Amino acid sequence: DAKTTQPPSMDCAEGRAANLPCNHSTISGNEYVYWYRQIHSQGPQYIIHGLKNNETNEMASLIITEDRKSSTLILPHATLRDTAVYYCIVSGSYGGATNKLIFGTGTLLAVQP
Amino acid sequence: SAVISQKPSRDICQRGTSLTIQCQVDSQVTMMFWYRQQPGQSLTLIATANQGSEATYESGFVIDKFPISRPNLTFSTLTVSNMSPEDSSIYLCSVWGGLANYGYTFGSGTRLTVV
Numbered sequence: 470d471a472k473t474t475q476p477p478s479m480d481c482a483e484g485r486a487a488n489l490p491c492n493h494s495t496i497s498g499n500e501y502v503y504w505y506r507q508i509h510s511q512g513p514q515y516i517i518h519g520l521k522n523n524e525t526n527e528m529a530s531l532i533i534t535e536d537r538k539s540s541t542l543i544l545p546h547a548t549l550r551d552t553a554v555y556y557c558i559v560s561g562s563y564g565g566a567t568n569k570l571i572f573g574t575g576t577l578l579a580v581q582p
Numbered sequence: 583s584a585v586i587s588q589k590p591s592r593d594i595c596q597r598g599t600s601l602t603i604q605c606q607v608d609s610q611v612t613m614m615f616w617y618r619q620q621p622g623q624s625l626t627l628i629a630t631a632n633q634g635s636e637a638t639y640e641s642g643f644v645i646d647k648f649p650i651s652r653p654n655l656t657f658s659t660l661t662v663s664n665m666s667p668e669d670s671s672i673y674l675c676s677v678w679g680g681l682a683n684y685g686y687t688f689g690s691g692t693r694l695t696v697v
Contacts, residue, residue: 503685503686512674512688512691513625513676513688515583515686515687518685554624556624569615569630570615570676570686572617572625572626572627573624574624
């Protein structure tokens with residue numbers, strides 16, 4: 470079973486920041502938090518990942534709480550092309566039986582004009 | 583990140599037949615995975631393809647139905663055997679690790695319709 474809980478859907482106005490929450494209360498000390506998105510009919514696209522510290526790249530920012538039990542993906546200026554299903558996944562990163570991504574149901578983000 | 587080529591991109595098959603899907607990566611990778619995405623659903627991991635040995639299957643998936651090969655570090659195949667309409671799904675290859683890879687990368691998938 471997936472180890473994360475996400476809201477099934479969210480709306481966001483174009484140009485505004487989209488904040489997508491994720492709960493992962495059973496995360497282990499060596500597990501990373503990954504975010505992927507899937508635009509209709511395409512393969513999942515990597516967005517960002519982190520272990521403890523907040524991370525930022527050209528696509529998004531990832532805020533992980535100090536206890537690591539939850540995180541938030543932030544798309545700073547959402548566009549219509551950001552409409553997709555966003556998946557929050559926890560997984561180990563260095564081989565072995567835990568080195569695989571188990572997808573939950575994700576959050577359908579609808580960016581509105 | 584690694585570039586993945588999946589073939590075929592789509593196919594329509596008769597029930598009772600088998601289809602082999604190919605996954606080719608442009609660089610050597612450590613791990614290769616196969617997923618299924620049924621209509622309107624999330625992705626479900628079928629198995630981890632192990633180089634030179636039998637794949638590791640997730641609960642609910644068996645080798646007789648989904649035989650997998652991985653002869654080297656850049657190539658894997660998934661066969662969907664004795665197909666039924668319930669096998670109509672998108673099948674995706676994913677890779678991890680290797681010099682040219684960052685995180686997990688996914689192919690664009692094979693859309694399979696069984697009639």
